[in-house]
Amino acid sequence: MGAKAALLAFSDGDLRAVLRDAVPSDVAAAEAVVREIFPGAEVTAAGDTTLEETYPPDRVTHVTVLPGATVLCDRQLVLDRPSEIPEHLLRIGAGRRIVMLGMHSVVDWLCFAVWENGRLIRSLGLSPDNGIEENIGDSFDFERPFWAGLHPVEPDPNWEDEDPYPLPFHPLQLGEEALNSLFGFTIEGALTPDSVLAEDVHMHTFRRS
Template sequence: MGAKTALLAFTQGDLRPVLLGTGAADRVKAEHLVREIHPGYAVTPIEDGVLGDWCYPPDDVTYVAMLPGAELLCDRRLILDRPSELPEELLRAGAGRRIIVHGMHSVSDWLCFAVWEDGVLVRSLSLSPDGGIVENIGEPYDFERPYWAGGHPVGSTLTGSPYPLPFHPLELGEDALRALFGFILEGRREPDDVDPFDVPVHGFRVEDPTGEEQAAREAQFVAWMEAAGPPRTVRWGSVQGQ
């Protein structure tokens, strides 16, 4: 499994029929939404694309699908380890509508998703094998219940030790993606699934003009590299006892 997502949607109802009937593109409204979400940032239009390619865009890049009665943003800044801490300005932007967040990263087997109904958080889950269950708020959705009931065991890790969670986050992540957004990125598609490669998105480069955000991100990466230590090398002869 290698899927990654960083998705946030504001919608009046189920996203699936909206994404199936995408409608006409509106770059002006998309740019207005990006500027509302990131006030004070430098916003520059870039080449458009399709949702299937840009569910997890690079740093400083946002893609937007403008839909009838809904907006869908692909933006790594909007996804948090604790989804319940979604900034107030995003809650205001989605006021009166359903707000859905989905984040997934295949390198760390991390998953989060959350849903607000009329401004009230009804479900938030964030977990990974290294961090455990970081957040688990509200009643599980029906698509989750088989996972919590032990219906999707993982088995042992490469080291032979048991997997530290009762299920694989990315497997649940795909089911959450289908249930909440109407499509999947990996696995067998169902007849009524949306094809994310049929959904157009508008692209924007969105940068902190002060450079502080970029510097903090680089410093965090350096700290992570230092904590990881130098790369280890193993000589084949030493492995064979020669």
């Protein structure tokens, strides 16, 4: 698996439906969001991209502002322990649903979290090196087969002395399910007829300094 993602979204309802119907957003509105998210930063427009680019370089933000949702891709916005989200982001998302999701294939790291009207209802952060760093709230339906042991990491037959994988499932496999359930698309997972086509979701790019 080579998936990487750094996503934060604010939505008024079903984010997946909004992304399926996405149209190009206004660049001025997008820049205003970046300035609000990163107060005091110098922000420079740097072209356009799509939601396929879920893991931009450091100090680069991709953003789209849609009717009913704002979605950002930025490494600084995802946390090992999502409950430590900065207070100003909760204020920005007041009255909306906030969704955070991060994955990094190099270290098999995953985090995701959902807030409803400012209340954290689910947060998970884990990796094989650090174990389960945060596990708050009831598991979502898409998680339950993983916690039930239905998706174990099978040992590599070419490594006779390999230690068992330290988690009951692979974080990136769960991450693809989380991405599909919460955002409506996947990076390496299979598409369905109602999947969001990430390459069709236009985003603006900004550099921060």
